[in-house]
Amino acid sequence: MTWTGEWVEARLGVRPAGEGLRDLVGLAVRRNPRRAHLLVSTVLGKHVPTDPALVYGSGLRLGGLVRDLTVEDALVVGYAETATALGHAVADALGGAYYLHSTRRPVPGFATYGGFEEEHSHATSHLLLPADPAELDRDAPLVLVDDELSTGRTVLNTIRALHAVRPRARYVVAALVDLRDDASRAATRALAGELGARIDTVALATGRVELPDGVLEAGRALVAEVERHSAGPVRTGAFPVTRADLAWPEGLPDGGRHGFLPEHRLRLEKELPGMAGRLAASLPGAAARVLVLGFEELMYVPLRLAGAVADLLPGADVRYSTTTRSPVLAVDDPGYAIRTRLVFPAHDGPADGPGERYAYNVDPGRDPARAFDAIVLVVDDVGDTPALADGLLARLRALAPVTLAAVPARRKESL
Incomplete structure (x- = not known):
């Protein structure tokens, strides 16, 4: 079967490396000036129509890794937009867990609990809008769920912001794939030491993405070239x-x-x-x-x-x-x-x-x-x-x- 990252790998030299990683992700090119590539999950059900049993089962499996850390009575927070269902599935695997996901939609009457920035995103404003803020103030481990960890900055920003509101002793970061380098892992350990808290990380696959020099500029040029030659008619029809x-x-x-x-x-x-x-x-x-x-x-x-x-x-x-x-x-x-x-x-x-x-x-x-x-x-x-x-x-x-x-x-x- 053709791996759905071959096209990008051949043209930009972007290479995911790690056991099982290519089973979980393909590659695409972002139309985004800040990041050239996009890891496209084969089990998330966001960009690729996928068997729902595989999507839900992958989330439950990730939740099982969290549960194996003896984390059950937990608070689970997922990231919008890609990990909202993934976070739900992790909470489901934990049984009695409370779940909240971030949102880019302000809703009248709901006060913001905290905010954070997803630095590589095309739209960076995230809000936490719990109906009952007391749920997030419980003395319980906090589980943060995202589809991928590239640098880990987003979750570290979140932990720092939420810890300032309500300090706690334990955090768990859960992702489908963990691609952090040694410096990013060291930053996680440093934050744990600074806060006096334990921060664990679990993932279905761990590895890295090899990026050649100049990949951002090459990605922009590739987008321009492809879009110059790929414009086609929009389908029209009248199905009911x-x-x-x-x-x-x-x-x-x-x-x-x-x-x-x-x-x-x-x-x-x-x-x-x-x-x-x-x-x-x-x-x-x-x-x-x-x-x-x-x-x-x-x-x-x-x-x-x-x-x-x-x-x-x-x-x-x-x-x-x-x-x-x-x-x-x-x-x-x-x-x-x-x-x-x-x-x-x-x-x-x-x-x-x-x-x-x-x-x-x-x-x-x-x-x-x-x-x-x-x-x-x-x-x-x-x-x-x-x-x-x-x-x-x-x-x-x-x-x-x-x-x-x-x-x-x-x-x-x-x-």
């Missing part, structure tokens, strides 16, 4: 769009943006089969390949719905991924991780203003075997707007019949 009423349970949060408690987890598990049944009933009868597509930070609920739909349709190939803010070059080559790109405007009135959003590897490109027979789009009601209908929905319905399901976003008045 059907709305499905999930009958979302009153009072159940849509995820961890404001905190997700163990009782919320139990209630979601109970309600999943019924909601998945309503989605499955909306699909075309002959749908053999189905995509459940989530929406930016809304990753966990679409993931769990995708898994439950797959259980109901054992003969279908059900995949899961989500839309994203992250701008990445698309190259329709089997040796490249991001083969196609749908571009559409933001549709949830983001606080940082309008901008492009993306759905990767949804369009089959030149390979008809990658086409979906049906697409289920799961958004929260904040993103269920005319801009959605004119943008992303128009792109999706050019590819396949679409089922749209809106989940009520948590609001202060609903608490």
